[in-house]
Amino acid sequence: MARKERAANADTANPGRLKQIAQTYKMTRRHDPKVGLIVAGVGIVIFGVLLGLGFLIGHPVYLGILGFLLAFLGMAIIFGRRAERAAFGQMEGQPGAAAAVLDNVGRGWTTTPAVAMNRSQDVVHRAVGKAGIVLVAEGNPNRLRTLLAAEKKKMARIVGPEVPVHDIIVGNGEDQTPLKKVRTKMLKLPRPLTGPQVTATNDRLRAMGDLMSNMPLPKGPIPGRGNAGRPPRAR
Template identity: 30%
Template sequence: MASDSKKDKKSKKSSTISQIRQIFKFTYADDRSLPWYMAVAFILPVLVAVAICLVMRTGWLTWILTILLGVMVGVLLATITLTRRSDRVGYRQMDGRPGAAGAVLANISKAGFDFPQDPVWIDPKTKDAVWRGSGRTGVYLVGEGDYGRVMKAMNREEERVRRITQGSAIPIYRISVGRGDKQVPLEKLQRTIIRKKVKLTSEELDQLKGRLKTLQMRQSSLNMPKGVDPTKVHVSRRALRGK
């Protein structure tokens, strides 16, 4: 049993290291300044630790502990730097590709958010699409593509949602993803959704999800154009990172 647990720990450690290497390679291929940013993030806390020890004239034991603390903080900051710059590269590569908004929505799991992978509307020619999701903050309609076409599609979808939420004060948020004046950039989509205020209880959210699921099932066979496979417009951020 002890040997099995040791093997599990080793495999998890090697898996984590391998994952970090893949993320680094993926990010460095597009961001050549990454090593410099990570180096600064690591060295700065160590230098601060050394400076504190010199000013305070501490003993050797305090020196060791302070430097170790600086190293641990440096590793943490370097990891955070890698993650954030990797996200920037991922968003930049996804931006403008069909299904990019859906890939971002699928990664939102806070506050009970639920965004089905399949869009509720898609234009077979332009690949403009609208996704519908929910959370304790309300109902979301997220569009991707030409602003005018997406807004018209959202008008129809909002009417459908209002029929099943009639008599309630559940808010419906409309978000168009893009680089226009009235649009939200892809890299700010998740933040825009999460920052809304909580409006529903867990019980109310469960009821809402049930109604939206029923509505989704009704639309799946009627609203989706023939010959269009919605799974082909998805973009996997995991794949972009080389995982």
């Protein structure tokens, strides 16, 4: 009975994976029209080289099988890289793109989107890991520097000088980091903190609360409601 259930689950999972791969290919092809030709070319070259080598040394079957497996692996790697590049190209310039990257930065990081924001919708996201605190900002670079400076001072008051605070401005200009390189830059940072220190840092920040949860409500009547927001006068 258990075997039948596992087989049924596998059957329902496979169409889901195939559908996901098909959707990823369609998305990638919109931004990279040559992806199909390039991936197929890589597979054909790898298989052809190993099969030819197999004929030369007298073992075409063994090297043919090996060539097929390596060709499939090579195609998967090339397709994955080009799909990732297409996904970043689609996200670049979109509000919240940096937050989406932080959600996939990997294990060991605790990310919080929109810990600081101004009226112009420039926003700062936060990630905490063994590298310390990383503030990732997206928006206008000139306005972001002021926003980042204020957030870094606040972080220093809360966690103290023993926790390093890094900042990354997402963009393609000078002193900025392209969206597709944000994750790589974060993973290359030195890691001076231990696991318990990371936990303590997260606890302090969680106790402080974030901008979005502590944002004060505007005063006065709600626009568009006229006098409906006012309490009735006592008679």
